[in-house]
Amino acid sequence: MSLIINNYKKDFPMRGNILRYALYTNAVILMLVLSGCAPWEWVKEKFGMGKKGEVTEMFEAPTIPSADRTVKPVQLRGQDDKVLVTKGGVPVITLKSFDEEFNRLLEENPQLTQMMQFIPDIKKNVLNGLVGQLVMDIYVSENKIDQKPEYRKDFERLLLSINRVLNRKYYTQDYRPARATDAQAKKVYEEKKDKIPGLVISHGGVRTVGIKFEKEDAAKEFYEKVKGKSKEFDTIAKEEGLSERIQDFKLINELSVGIDNALRSKIISLTKFPTVVLVKGSDKVFWVVNAISKEEKQYRPFDEVKEFLKDDIDREAEMKVIEEAVERDKKKFGIIIDEGVVKIHLEPEVPEEDASKVTKQNIPKPKEQQAKKKTDKPATKVV
Numbered sequence: 001m002s003l004i005i006n007n008y009k010k011d012f013p014m015r016g017n018i019l020r021y022a023l024y025t026n027a028v029i030l031m032l033v034l035s036g037c038a039p040w041e042w043v044k045e046k047f048g049m050g051k052k053g054e055v056t057e058m059f060e061a062p063t064i065p066s067a068d069r070t071v072k073p074v075q076l077r078g079q080d081d082k083v084l085v086t087k088g089g090v091p092v093i094t095l096k097s098f099d100e101e102f103n104r105l106l107e108e109n110p111q112l113t114q115m116m117q118f119i120p121d122i123k124k125n126v127l128n129g130l131v132g133q134l135v136m137d138i139y140v141s142e143n144k145i146d147q148k149p150e151y152r153k154d155f156e157r158l159l160l161s162i163n164r165v166l167n168r169k170y171y172t173q174d175y176r177p178a179r180a181t182d183a184q185a186k187k188v189y190e191e192k193k194d195k196i197p198g199l200v201i202s203h204g205g206v207r208t209v210g211i212k213f214e215k216e217d218a219a220k221e222f223y224e225k226v227k228g229k230s231k232e233f234d235t236i237a238k239e240e241g242l243s244e245r246i247q248d249f250k251l252i253n254e255l256s257v258g259i260d261n262a263l264r265s266k267i268i269s270l271t272k273f274p275t276v277v278l279v280k281g282s283d284k285v286f287w288v289v290n291a292i293s294k295e296e297k298q299y300r301p302f303d304e305v306k307e308f309l310k311d312d313i314d315r316e317a318e319m320k321v322i323e324e325a326v327e328r329d330k331k332k333f334g335i336i337i338d339e340g341v342v343k344i345h346l347e348p349e350v351p352e353e354d355a356s357k358v359t360k361q362n363i364p365k366p367k368e369q370q371a372k373k374k375t376d377k378p379a380t381k382v383v
Contacts, residue, residue, distance in 0.1 A: 274292050
């Protein structure tokens with residue numbers, strides 16, 4: 001299960017190329033749905049979204065919009081309407097038509113509402129994006145690029161993709177499960193909060209400082225002076241001339257890196273704080289460490305991430321329901337996959353294992369293993 005938690009106040013003030021590209025991309029989408037845009041009207045006709053009673057065929061050869069249909073003039077609506085953009089002196093975008101489509105864009109992309117408080121000129125940016133797209137549309141049409149075979153081929157592929165997206169949208173609507181409940185989200189939160197990216201704010205750990213000794217006797221001598229005196233650890237270290245050797249580990253937890261394994265294991269196993277311990281490191285050195293306190297893991301509050309969790313639960317539930325529905329409808333519509341052809345032509349070939357590499361003769365029997373153990377030299381003991 002994945003979770004992406006956006007911090008708008010942190011991200012959106014960055015008004016660089018990425019943000020402007022996103023704005024212009026949305027502007028392109030807005031251009032396609034403008035009421036005066038002929039290509040969108042054509043697409044609506046192809047998908048049966050035209051006038052009542054009209055019937056269209058999806059897979060007929062599409063008629064690419066001609067130059068005189070690319071841009072339609074628009075009429076002013078009321079005395080308070082103003083012309084924003086003209087082409088050859090003819091209005092193509094008015095203040096009201098722009099505001100209507102901009103508001104629709106906000107409804108379909110709620111994140112833009114968050115952006116507006118950081119980018120006061122967002123409307124101007126969107127309009128500039130619209131004008132840029134308008135110029136490209138006119139250029140393509142007047143130079144008859146939209147009549148080229150490769151353009152037509154791409155256009156047909158795009159329509160087929162749109163058709164499939166819509167079919168999936170309305171198919172899944174009929175099988176969409178009910179919205180996940182708060183109780184379901186809470187259960188996922190408690191069970192998987194350590195695994196879901198973005199939920200852990202801090203991994204916590206044991207706040208630790210320590211001094212490394214090369215010789216065990218020196219470590220034991222200092223340990224005896226600070227044992228049971230966690231609060232006086234720094235003072236005693238200073239008296240012994242060891243202040244400069246104190247290493248601050250900050251927080252030690254199971255994810256800490258760059259720390260002696262034996263030291264990390266010992267510290268995270270402690271249950272009493274504050275406490276001073278003597279630890280033999282795995283690299284043949286000795287540590288006297290002061291485990292000051294333990295901080296628990298910190299997580300994002302449930303109420304803050306509840307809706308994200310419910311979205312993930314809904315997606316997983318929907319995928320399961322759709323898979324079951326597709327299997328059921330495959331039988332209903334008589335759709336059969338020829339597994340024989342699939343196995344021969346679609347599945348990867350698995351090379352046969354070389355029998356000479358793995359044979360029964362090469363696998364030692366239990367008695368042979370015992371005999372081998374008796375003849376093997378004993379392993380060298382690591383001290």
